[in-house]
Amino acid sequence: MPTLNKKIFEIFEENTPAERRSVPVLNVYISEFKGYAYKNGDNINISASALDTYYHPRERSKTFFSTMLIHEMAHVFQWHGNFGAPGGLTEGTADYVMIKSNLYKDAYTKPGAGKKWDEGYGVTERFLEYCDSLLKGFTAKLNKKMRDKYSDSYWVELLGKPVDQLWREYKAKYGNQPQEEEYYSIGAYPAADLEY
Numbered sequence: 001m002p003t004l005n006k007k008i009f010e011i012f013e014e015n016t017p018a019e020r021r022s023v024p025v026l027n028v029y030i031s032e033f034k035g036y037a038y039k040n041g042d043n044i045n046i047s048a049s050a051l052d053t054y055y056h057p058r059e060r061s062k063t064f065f066s067t068m069l070i071h072e073m074a075h076v077f078q079w080h081g082n083f084g085a086p087g088g089l090t091e092g093t094a095d096y097v098m099i100k101s102n103l104y105k106d107a108y109t110k111p112g113a114g115k116k117w118d119e120g121y122g123v124t125e126r127f128l129e130y131c132d133s134l135l136k137g138f139t140a141k142l143n144k145k146m147r148d149k150y151s152d153s154y155w156v157e158l159l160g161k162p163v164d165q166l167w168r169e170y171k172a173k174y175g176n177q178p179q180e181e182e183y184y185s186i187g188a189y190p191a192a193d194l195e196y
């Protein structure tokens with residue numbers, strides 16, 4: 001887990017302890033419940049039956065575990081404007097950490113997918129990557145701004161345009177293709193079901 005912590009701080013470009021959320025103790029529990037994983041406070045819960053389902057081949061189960069863990073750990077360490085940030089942005093940012101960590105090895109949402117920028121998970125993650133392409137380190141910068149509160153004005157401050165306009169330009173770049181049915185290819189575990 002210290003390795004995952006390090007990755008998360010690298011991805012968020014939080015180089016000093018003062019920039020990071022202070023988490024004295026982080027517990028991880030594996031127990032029986034429906035779904036995949038969730039966090040409550042600084043506790044992460046991972047479903048034993050979900051791990052069991054993805055046990056074969058064994059390597060897949062390890063990948064599944066580490067990607068769920070880093071997604072949930074990202075929730076623990078990310079800033080979310082005292083829960084004022086849109087839930088979809090929080091989920092998209094956690095997925096962003098998961099993708100940037102290079103731990104995730106399955107099929108993933110395609111760029112340009114989705115109907116709304118704050119749909120969450122892969123849709124928002126791909127949009128954040130697009131915003132990174134407009135401004136290096138955008139996602140890390142946005143995360144830092146959300147330390148105390150969230151405001152739509154952060155998008156204008158960082159990229160000079162409202163988020164809705166950025167989303168329209170992003171969609172136009174990918175031809176506004178309806179890709180809603182293609183988020184997850186067969187065999188990929190549904191990252192969208194990872195719970196907050």
Ligand SMILES: [Zn+2]
Nearest residue numbers: 094194195196
């Ligand atoms: Zn989540």
